[in-house]
Amino acid sequence: MMGEVLTIRGENFGDERDMSYVTIAGIAPTASSYIEWTDKRISLRVPEFGESGLVYVYRGTRKSNPALFSNQAAIPEPVSPEQAGIGPQILSVTPASGAIGQLVSITGNNFGASREGSGVYFAWSAEAPASAPAGIGGPAWVEVSDSDLGYDLWGEREIRVRVPDGAMSGSLEVRTPRGASRPQFFGVTGKPGTKVYKDKRIYVLSYSVDIQVREASSSNTLYLWIPQPVILASQRNPEILSRSAEPYIENYRGVSLYRFRDLKADSGAGIALSYSVEVYAVETSLNPSQIRIPRQDSPSFMAAAYTAPSSLIPSDDPEVRRYSQTIIGREQNPYLKAQRIYEWLLKEGNIQWEALNGGAWDGLVKKQADPYMAALLFCALARAGGVPAQPVAGILVDKAQGAFRHFWAEFWIDGAGWIPADPALGAGAVPPSFTLRQDHRAYYFGSLDSQRIAFSRGQVSLSRMDPRGRTAVRERDYALQSLWEEAAGGIESYSSLWSDVTINGVYVQ
Numbered sequence: 432m433m434g435e436v437l438t439i440r441g442e443n444f445g446d447e448r449d450m451s452y453v454t455i456a457g458i459a460p461t462a463s464s465y466i467e468w469t470d471k472r473i474s475l476r477v478p479e480f481g482e483s484g485l486v487y488v489y490r491g492t493r494k495s496n497p498a499l500f501s502n503q504a505a506i507p508e509p510v511s512p513e514q515a516g517i518g519p520q521i522l523s524v525t526p527a528s529g530a531i532g533q534l535v536s537i538t539g540n541n542f543g544a545s546r547e548g549s550g551v552y553f554a555w556s557a558e559a560p561a562s563a564p565a566g567i568g569g570p571a572w573v574e575v576s577d578s579d580l581g582y583d584l585w586g587e588r589e590i591r592v593r594v595p596d597g598a599m600s601g602s603l604e605v606r607t608p609r610g611a612s613r614p615q616f617f618g619v620t621g622k623p624g625t626k627v628y629k630d631k632r633i634y635v636l637s638y639s640v641d642i643q644v645r646e647a648s649s650s651n652t653l654y655l656w657i658p659q660p661v662i663l664a665s666q667r668n669p670e671i672l673s674r675s676a677e678p679y680i681e682n683y684r685g686v687s688l689y690r691f692r693d694l695k696a697d698s699g700a701g702i703a704l705s706y707s708v709e710v711y712a713v714e715t716s717l718n719p720s721q722i723r724i725p726r727q728d729s730p731s732f733m734a735a736a737y738t739a740p741s742s743l744i745p746s747d748d749p750e751v752r753r754y755s756q757t758i759i760g761r762e763q764n765p766y767l768k769a770q771r772i773y774e775w776l777l778k779e780g781n782i783q784w785e786a787l788n789g790g791a792w793d794g795l796v797k798k799q800a801d802p803y804m805a806a807l808l809f810c811a812l813a814r815a816g817g818v819p820a821q822p823v824a825g826i827l828v829d830k831a832q833g834a835f836r837h838f839w840a841e842f843w844i845d846g847a848g849w850i851p852a853d854p855a856l857g858a859g860a861v862p863p864s865f866t867l868r869q870d871h872r873a874y875y876f877g878s879l880d881s882q883r884i885a886f887s888r889g890q891v892s893l894s895r896m897d898p899r900g901r902t903a904v905r906e907r908d909y910a911l912q913s914l915w916e917e918a919a920g921g922i923e924s925y926s927s928l929w930s931d932v933t934i935n936g937v938y939v940q
Contacts (some may be wrong), residue, residue, distance in 0.1 A: 436466065437486075437500070439473040445490055446470050455500055456484020456556065484556055484601065499600050499618075517541060518610030519549075524603060529594055530621030530846040532732065534583060537590040537605065539612065546585040548608045551575045551592045553617065554601025555664065557628040557711055572604075573597045573664055578888060579849075580736060593732070594619060596848030597626070597664025621846045624717030628665055632710050632881045634828070635672065635936035636660075639703040641928045644694045648921030653700070654679075654896050655689040656917075658886040658910035660708040660825075664848070666885055672705040684891050686912060694922060705935070712881040715850055719766050723845050730817070733843045737819030743807055743890050743911065744822070745792050746814035754795060755815035765818045766850070769842045772812045773852050773876045780805055782858040786907070802855035803907050806838040809854050819843035823851075824911045825885040829864040832934040836909050837883060851879040884932070886910040905929065 437455070445451055448468040452459055453475060460478045467474040473488065485497040521539040529535055543549055555573035575581035575592045584591035590605065594617075602614035640655055659682065660669040679690035691700045725731045730738075740747040746755075758775045759768045776782065781799045791807035794800035800808060806822045813820035820842040827837035839853035857875035861867050865882075868874050887910035895902060896917055903916035909932055916927060 435477050436474055437477050439475075439486065439488065439498070440471060441488070441495065442471055443490075444468065444470050444473055444488055451488070451490040454487050454489065456486075484554075485599070519543075519605040519607050519612040521603075521605060521612045521615045524615055524617055527616075528600075528618030528620045531594050531596060531598060531619065531848045532579075532843075532845050533594050533621075535592055535594060535617070537592070537603075538588060539605070540588060541607070541609065542585065542587055542590055542605060543607050543609075544587050546582060549585070550606055551582075551590060552604050552606060553595055553598035553619075554603070555597050555628075556599055556601075557631060571667070574662070576662075580732060595664070597628070623719075623721035623723075623844070623846050624715060626713060626715045626847065628711040628713055630712040630881045631940045633707060633938040633940070634710060634884055634934060635705070635707050635938075636834075636884065636932055636934050637703070637705040638932045639701060639930045641701040641930075642691070642694075642699060642925060643927075644696060644698050644700070644922065644925045646923035647694050647696045647698075647925070648923070649693060651692070651694055651918070651920035651922045652897070652900075653691040653694060653922060653925070654900070654917040654919070655691075655702060656686050656893055656912065656914050657689060657702060657704065658686050658891075658912060660706055661685045661885050661888055663885060663888070665711045665713040665879065665881075667709045667711070669706055669708040672707055673703075674705070675701065675703040684893070685887065686891060686893065686910075688896075690896075694925075708884060710881045710884060712879060713851060714878040715847070717766055717844070717847055717850070717877065719764050722764055722766050722847070724763050724765070725817075725845070731819060731843065731845050733819040733845075734817065737821055737843060737889075738814040738817060740811075740814070741890055743790060744811045744814060745790075746811045748792060748811075748815075751792065751795060751811050752815045755812045758812065759816045765842070766844055768816050768818050769813055769820070769850070769852065770876060772809060772816070772818075773854060773857065775812075776800075776805055776809060776854045777858045777872060780808070780854065780858065782855050782860045784855070784860040784862060800854075802860060803838045805854040805858075805860075806840045809840045809852060813840075813842050821889040822911060823885050824887045824909055825883055826909050826932050827862070827865065828882045828884070828934055828937070829862060830866060831864060832937055833862070833864055834932050834934050835862050835865075836907070836931075838911075839879070839883075841888075850877055852876050853879060887912060903927070 464476045486500045488495040519541045523538045525536045552572040575595045581593045600618045603617040604614045605612040678687040680688040782805045787801045791811040794804035794808045810820040826834045841849040841851045853875040891912040893914040897919035900917040900919040905915045
């Protein structure tokens with residue numbers, strides 16, 4: 432609890448504190464908090480903060496491995512009958528600890544008969560910047576994800592969810608329109624390595640759509656499906672700053688739907704949007720020997736959804752399967768399979784920044800690819816080899832705040848979650864104005880910078896609003912979605928201009 436003495440035991444702390452320090456859940460205690468500092472033991476008083484979190488010891492430019500600290504004041508107490516109200520109440524979590532992707536049962540009361548507007552949240556934390564460790568607060572939250580098949584059951588008295596990508600040991604809570612539950616501690620175990628979120632950047636961005644109607648009669652409707660910055664473990668808190676019209680549907684699978692009715696001939700319409708979003712670099716360090724190899728008769732729960740072929744990812748094509756088998760060989764470890772595919776693409780894929788024509792299959796046959804083709808080909812070869820994978824679409828941002836459409840990928844490892852891979856940047860295929868890391872070949876398998884904003888994960892499948900509507904698809908754009916425009920009724924002729932994403936400001940923390 433606050434003010435009590437915390438003792439840290441270990442090695443190589445140094446005989447004196449000097450400029451060394453400790454952080455607890457991102458908070459650096461004041462100098463007066465330290466009671467003892469020796470090479471193998473540190474004692475200090477716990478600073479005031481609200482959550483449990485990770486403890487690090489910093490000495491010079493080096494940082495210790497993390498240890499979990501639980502603030503006793505934040506550990507929830509059982510809810511007595513007198514405390515019962517209309518809000519959600521957790522009675523038990525089974526199991527009390529588990530790995531990323533593991534199914535967890537939450538029993539209690541007042542969860543609601545359906546999940547509308549509700550969610551389950553696990554603890555999440557970013558690494559505190561060494562330059563200003565005291566400026567970062569305690570752990571935040573990561574929500575269970577629909578796209579990761581996270582919600583298995585939602586009922587009034589029981590919820591079953593999978594531990595989401597990015598979760599760490601700490602508080603778990605249920606949030607509904609009637610309030611949030613008291614948090615309950617959940618331990619995240621079984622990680623085959625580490626995943627660190629760091630180098631936070633806050634982007635302010637804008638984009639727009641302009642419509643010019645040439646010929647139209649009465650009783651018509653125009654729909655615009657406009658993507659939003661997606662929510663990831665490494666991309667958080669997208670906030671709408673301004674928009675020129677309210678959406679017809681606020682958020683469906685990460686897309687807002689706008690509707691214009693009874694447009695007149697020779698008239699105009701449009702949408703202008705401005706967002707802010709937090710983006711973190713993610714760096715992973717996995718031990719392949721600790722990764723569970725799925726049995727062929729008992730595949731990963733993600734396999735059915737993310738190894739299946741699609742219109743963009745021809746993982747069932749005989750040529751793709753043949754290449755995948757040749758590249759992977761006898762390897763069974765999913766992480767090492769993905770690594771072999773990544774390294775083959777860098778060596779044989781002839782990846783370049785300039786846009787080419789074609790998709791995954793063309794990149795394979797022609798042995799030439801741009802970032803779009805390389806990301807799709809990585810996913811196709813991975814899926815053909817039994818590794819769950821999906822493409823990610825968005826923009827890449829250079830130091831001058833220039834924005835470029837970009838595509839990368841991620842693959843799933845049980846216990847570790849989604850692992851990023853950017854074959855284009857790994858191969859050095861970047862815009863001339865983008866400053867590339869010297870270790871780009873190794874870095875962009877497993878790690879990703881914070882100089883990008885994602886607008887879609889996977890291929891977002893959207894349905895028509897009118898079965899007779901005339902649709903328009905935008906290929907190779909900053910989101911991979913099946914539908915962008917739909918004209919229904921008496922709209923005979925119109926034109927649309929979709930702007931590129933513009934970066935209006937970048938704030939580095």
